[in-house]
Amino acid sequence: MVHEYGVPVGVKHYPAEFKADAVALYRCRPGATIKSVAGGLGVKTETLRNWIRPARRASPRRPLRTAGRCPDRR
Template sequence: MKHYPVEFKADAVALYRSKPGATIRSVADDLGVNTETLRNWIRAADGRRPGAHFAPPTAAQAGGGDVQADLAAARKRIRELEEEHDILRKAARYFATETRW
């Protein structure tokens, strides 16, 4: 069983929530995690599963600092990752059509 850092779990949940209309499956595929794993992280973040092992990182865990600045940085990183993902998706689509004869 893989163990993911708390920050990765929080970012994955935030990414899912930031994409309107996205499915858990599509976000899980994008991140390379199991669909049920991401579903469990979302449930744990919502507090819907007793005894969950997930909690968003506190300021102390994240190294302190300004929460708003951390949030802005996380949103910027999500935008960057979404752009990279779009580029990779387009490239994959291009190469898929090139290999069909």
């Protein structure tokens, strides 16, 4: 991969708030897959999966999907 200024070209950077909202959205949709949520947000499946992993590690005994912090559904 070609690097420009130490960052791989084509790598997108997302704000922390967007990442947190994406994880919360996934948590609020019990029947949804990572792939479907990622597609709806316009991010790659593996990208969303990488954002979800730390949440699972932080509280492995607590279910990942809860209704506690759901973004507004417009």
